[in-house]
Structure formats: C-alpha cells, structure tokens
Amino acid sequence: MLQLLTWGGALDCPSLDPACLAVETYIRLSGLPYQRQLVNNPNASPTGDLPVLIDDRIWVSGYDRVMSQLIKTGNDLDKHLTAQQKALAKGYMSLLQTTMQDCLLFSWYHDAKNYTSNIRPSLAHLIPFPYRYIVPMQMRKRAKARLVPYGVELTEADKNRSVFERAREANRAESVSTLMEGGWHHMFTRVREGYKTLQTKLGDQKFFFGDSPSTLDCVAFGYLSLHYFPKLARDRLRIILEAEFPSLAKYIERMRDLYESSSTLSSPPPTAETKTPVLPSFFNSIAADPWAWFQRVKSERLVNPFASTETGPKKSQAELDFERKRVWSIAAGVFSVVVYVVWNGLVRIEKIEDGDEAYDSGMYDVEEDEEMDEED
Template sequence: MCRMGIFGNSIQARVAGKGLKYLWNKSKPFTLAVVVVVGAVNVAYYVKRYQRRKKWNSVGQDIVVLHMFPRGRFCPNLSPFVVKLETYLRMAEIPYQVDFEEPLGPKGKSPWISLNGEEIGDSQLIMEMLGPKYGKDFSSHLSTEQLAIARAMRIMIEDHFLWSLAVWRFDIDAGQAFLNSIEAPYILRFVIALFRRRIVSASRVQGMGRHNHEEVVEMGRKDLKALSLCLGTKPFLTGDKPAEVDCALFGFLAQVMWNSAGSPYLQMLESECTNLQAYCHRIKERFWPDWGQCLNPPQSEIVQ
C-alpha cells in the first residue's frame, strides 16, 4: 500500500512537471514580453524621476521647490496642508517654486519640498526646519501660555477638525463640492471616486467615521466655535502679528471658505463665527495678493 502510494505520487509529479513545462513553452514568448515591457516602464520611470530631480536641484541654492497637488478653481489648493505651507513660505518671504509633477513625497503625502538636493516631507516639520535655516521666527515674542494655546488650537484643527471636514467632504457631500472645486477630466474624476472611498474608510479606522453624520457635524462645529472664541477680536490668533499657527488655521479655514459650498461649516462662518470669515480675508489679502492668478483657471480679478 505504501509503495503503491509512493509510485502514484511519482507519476503525478511527473505529469505535473510535464504540464508546467508545456505551459512554460507555450507562454514563454508572452512572459518574456511582459518582463521586457515592465522593465522598460521601470527604466523610463527612474529616468524621468532622475531628470525631475536634476531640474529641481538646478533652481538655485536655498530656493525651495514646493511639490503639491494641482491648483483649485476657488482656492490655490484643495489640501489644507498645501495652503498652510505655501502661506508660510510667503509670510517668511522664502524664495520658492511650485511643482505639480510629483505631488506625493518621501512620506507618501503632499506637500513636500526639495531644497538643495534634500527631500523633506510633512508641512509642520518643514516649517520647523525652514524657520531656523532662514532666520524666521514669528512666535519668539509669545509667552509660554500663548505658545501652548497656539499649539492646542493647531492640533485641534489639524488632527480633529480635519476628520470632521473629511467626513463632510467625502461622505456626507459625496465629494461634490470637492469635484466642483477642481478642473478634473473624466478619468481623474474616476480616480477621485476611488480616493473618496479610501478617505471614508480611513475615517472609520481613525474613529470619526463611526459616528453618525449629525454627531460628526456637531463635533466640527464645536471646534470652529472654540477657535472663534479664542480668536475673539484679535487680528491674528495670538495678537496683532501673524505667527506660524495662523498659516495652519488659514489652510483649513480656506477650505471651508472657498471649497465647501453648502457645508454647515461655511454657514457657521457666515453667521455665528463671522470673525473667522474676516480672519480668512485678512490673511488672504496680506499674503495672497495674487490669489486670482494662483487659481485654475487663473482669474484676472481676485476672487472673494
């Protein structure tokens, strides 16, 4: 019985081996063609990648190359973190150029920068690196209490309100205001639909997406109300002068102001929290005199 079993297994192995050999001989030309095509695509990708970096490195010493998603119709970008970082570059008067060819950086997120051959990701870490390098510190005059409040407000908006806005943008509104805010060909709209599902899934993993829509909106409203109360009648969050935190707050409030038509958050800025609306216009007028030219398509007049 044992010898018969071994004999039978041997026959099966030989038959399987011949079958695989037959399939390989039949599919070898196709397999080799696939390998060649994939190899060629990879080579072309790395050549193009090398050429892009060569171009970015040639812009000049200490000139920042800011990598981002395409411009929006009503706001320079649909990413609050892109608007945050670009506002900071303007506030600090750091020379920079914009790149749209490679929006995702070393951490798989946007924005990121190239500077003197180095690639750096995360808007906050970039700002904290650029400040000392260019001798820019807009918070040195603040007290420890003011610094603590600024940090608390920034984290509330970037780590909590972010998800309230994301749930409204991609789940409650199903991405309609988002699509209306960007010049998107049909194929890109399909990609955005996939991206939307990914964000909705991520919101559930994070936790915000597990609440019902009314609960999520109320959480976002409370964040905006807290920010409005903290701002009060001051021109900027920490006083008469803009600080780094204002870049972050403006990045998110700009999304509400110009990229969230019909949202309860925009309604709130137009009714209960008008000081946040005025705050947005104040920063835009001060650091974005070319706002209209930074839209897609460009506008000859500044869009309010």
C-alpha cells in the same frame, strides 16, 4: 531657492490640501522667495506625502518635516511668542488638524452629494491620467476610515430630521434658521464647538497672538479656508461660519487677502499644461503617454526581438524569450487595470435624484447602497 511641490487649487481655494496651503502661507509670510510646482499627485513624493520642500539638495516631505526645515532657515514666525503661548498654539493646531479636519472630511467625502457634485470632479481635473480614476476613490476610502470612530452613519434621529431638511432641498443655500436648529448631525455640533473655541481665542485681535502672524495663523488659514470658500452642493460649513461665527469668517477672508498680497513666488506657478513630473519612474512614463510607451516597446522588442545589437553581446534564446514574456506581461497588466476601472464603475457619471433615497445616499457611500439594502 526653495521649491515647493504642492496640491493645486480648486473650488475657490489656493490649494485643496490644508497642510500644503498652511506651509505655503508660512513661506509667504516669512518673506522667503520660492518656486511652486503643482504636482497634484502624492506619488510624485518619495514618501507619498505632500507638500514636498526642496532646499538646495535637501528633500523633505510632509507638514512636520517641511516646517522643521523652514525653521532651520532662520525664519521662525513664532519667535515673538512666549513658551506658554507656544504651548497654547500647539493645542489649537491639534484641534485644527484633528477635529476640524475630520469635520471637513465628513462634508467632502461622507456626503455623497458633495463628493459626486464637487469634490471628485475637482480632484479629477487636477490629477493626471490615470491617477484621476484611482486617487479620488482612495482618498475617500481613507477619509471614511478615519471617520469610523465618530460613528457618522445615519441614526434614526438623523433620518427623522432629514424630512425637515428635504423640504428645503430646493433652496441650495438652505435657510439659516434650519442650521440654527442645532444641527441635524452630531458632526456639525463638533464643528460648531471648534469654531467657538477658535473665535473665542481670536477675540478682537488681528491674529491669534496679537498684531503679528504666527504658525497658528498659517495652519488656521490652511484648514479653515477649505471650510469657508468652497461653494458645495451642501455647503453647511460655510453657512454656519457666516451665520454663527462672523468674526472667524472675517478673519479667514483677512488671511486670504494677506496670503495673496504676500506672494514671494519668483515666477508664475506652472499651469496644468506646463507642470512636469518630479520623480521620473517606470509607471510615470506609462501614465504620461501609455500609447506612445507601448508602441516604443513594441517597436524595440516585438518587431525584431531576435536582432542583436552592435555594441552588446548577442542574447541567448532564453533571454529573448524572457524579454518577450516580460513585455506581454506588462501589456496584460495595463489591460487588467483598464478592465478593473471599467468593471468597478470608476469611470462613470452619477446623478443623484431628489427624494428620500437620494437624500439618504448623501450621508453614506453610494457604493455601499446595495450592502445596506441587504442588511435591511
């Protein structure tokens, strides 16, 4: 039976990772029985990528390799498509995986208000200790690096329009008329163009290529559901979809109903309390219970480090000294990580106040405030 290792859900989405959700949707619509493990940690994957698919003794990770393995099982959702339709589908999937994903990253990670109010808390709730203090920051840095070619930093025109926006900050949903102005940031222009392209292709059809779902539908649901369902502090993507692209919004809701009704899970998904590590490792054993690990090492090595075992040869003084230094080096390393986390403010509570400075910080990293002030 297939086993799928995937990111768990939050913010009213089945999964916080679009590729994981696309793969799981494909499995369900193919009618394949499977089991799901909510890993919520890319380090559990041999390659550092999720999703991971386990098919008997075969392990594959990453969207492309997982999809190739699923097709090898004989369950090809695109078998009814012509060669021309398959080529078109690749183009639309590329749009979803690049531009539309980048617009999502802009909303989730570049907008500090969304990140601090919604995204980081949701990730921290899913990710096990101690990764929850490190992984969200890493994800944000990768997202912002990916957004560099778009030139997403505030321009003078953006700052002028922000005055108009601030007048409506008291209204969480924001008025539709504000959004219909054309967008105060060029990333919203890009996302509108993407929505328009997808809605035009969909037309009045049930799915993108007629009455039967294809891989494109799975990918579209995986990516667009993260635009539509989360209720964020600034959920402009959802409001744009509802106000300007209602057909596409209804399609996303329809796909969610199909996703839920097509469940082929052989057993209920593990909860946060029951999930187990996939690949036991030295660091995972520390992360699971660092105090218990240290106490065990201490009792084995430090209480009586010179004791010999009955089954093995007596160790030399040099070997014993080496083991003692190794234990203390590991302890020092763990302590250094803790100091780094505290010193760099990775464990902190941030509050964004209303006002000019608070709003501007919503569109660039709050950790870069001091650097930008110095430049000014």
